[in-house]
Structure formats: C-alpha cells, structure tokens
Amino acid sequence: MTHSTILCALLLCGAAPxxxxxxxxxxxxxxxxxxxxSSCRRADVPRAxxxxxxxxxxxxxxxxxxxxxxxxxxxxxxxxxxxxNALLDICRSAQDACALGTDGRYVRSDAxxxxxxxxxxxxxxxxWLLGAQASLLATxxxxxxxxxxxxxxxxxxxxxxxxxxxxRLPF
Numbered sequence: 410m411t412h413s414t415i416l417c418a419l420l421l422c423g424a425a426p427x428x429x430x431x432x433x434x435x436x437x438x439x440x441x442x443x444x445x446x447s448s449c450r451r452a453d454v455p456r457a458x459x460x461x462x463x464x465x466x467x468x469x470x471x472x473x474x475x476x477x478x479x480x481x482x483x484x485x486x487x488x489x490x491x492x493x494n495a496l497l498d499i500c501r502s503a504q505d506a507c508a509l510g511t512d513g514r515y516v517r518s519d520a521x522x523x524x525x526x527x528x529x530x531x532x533x534x535x536x537w538l539l540g541a542q543a544s545l546l547a548t549x550x551x552x553x554x555x556x557x558x559x560x561x562x563x564x565x566x567x568x569x570x571x572x573x574x575x576x577r578l579p580f
Contacts (some may be wrong), residue, residue: 454490455460464551464554468555471544471547472548478540478544481536482534482535482538482541483534485530485531485534486530486531486534489528492523493527496523499519499520500520506520509572518576
C-alpha cells in the first residue's frame with residue numbers, strides 16, 4: 410500500500426471527531442441584567458481536560474490504525490498467495506519438481522525460495538493482524554472510557570446503579 414493512501418485514510422479518519430454527535434460545545438454566554446442581548450460576551454469555560462480530550466480523539470486515531478493495519482496485512486497476504494501460486498505452478502510443471510530432500514526442504518532451489526518467501530509474507534501478515542487486534546482492543550477501551558459515567562440514557566425507567574434479579578421455582 411502506498412504511503413499516500415495510508416496518509417489519506419488517516420486524514421479522513423481525523424475528521425470523524427467533528428461529527429455533530431461527538432462535538433461538545435462548552436462555551437456559554439454571560440449577560441448581566443442591565444446589558445442587552447447583543448452586548449452579551451462569551452465566557453470561555455475551560456474545555457475538557459487534556460486527558461479527556463486525548464481519550465476522546467485518541468479513540469478515532471486507534472480506529473483508523475485498525476483499518477490501516479488490516480489493509481497492510483491484506484497486502485502482505487496477497488504477496489504470500491502470489492508466491493505460493495508460483496510455487497504451485499512449478500510443482501505442476503513436472504512430476505518431481507517439488508520433491509523433498511532428506512532435510513525436508515525442496516530439492517529445487519527456486520521452489521524452496523518461493524516457499525520461504527511465501528512463509529515470510531505470511532508471518533508479516535500475521536504480525537500486522539496481531540497489531541490490528543491490539544489496536545482494536547485499545548479502541549474499544551477508549552470508547553468505553555469516553556462514555557459519560559453517571560449519565561445513562563433517558564429511556565431506561567430504573568436507575569443505572571440498581572438492578573434486581575429474581576427467580577421463581579415452583580415445587
């Protein structure tokens with residue numbers, strides 16, 4: 410994958426925090442009783458702390474990194490499949506083209522080289538996918554941390570801190 414495509418994907422994902430559902434407007438206007446509405450001044454209320462802002466915007470960065478890592482892993486897997494298919498072409502070309510030696514390696518050096526390159530690309534793809542999974546875990550954690558504690562949804566008829574469960578067993 411080219412660097413410009415990765416850069417574009419990251420820039421596009423950087424615009425995600427500007428969605429209206431994610432935007433927190435903490436500005437308020439201060440008016441005294443003798444001032445007109447047009448003379449009200451804006452009082453800058455300190456925005457959320459740096460930690461809160463880092464979590465809020467970091468979740469989008471880690472989500473973008475999940476996508477980027479999966480795309481890179483797919484590219485490595487495609488390279489592995491290309492090398493593997495070339496090895497299969499060699500094996501189909503002659504009956505003994507893919508004969509194995511006593512040490513378990515292919516007798517033909519070009520077949521062995523294709524096999525080793527296919528394995529190397531597969532190992533790299535696995536590492537990229539492991540990185541994507543770790544990044545997905547971080548993204549999930551950041552989304553959970555960014556939830557606003559104490560303010561549950563308004564459509565739940567019971568308080569969030571009290572749940573009662575009961576079981577009735579007939580004899």
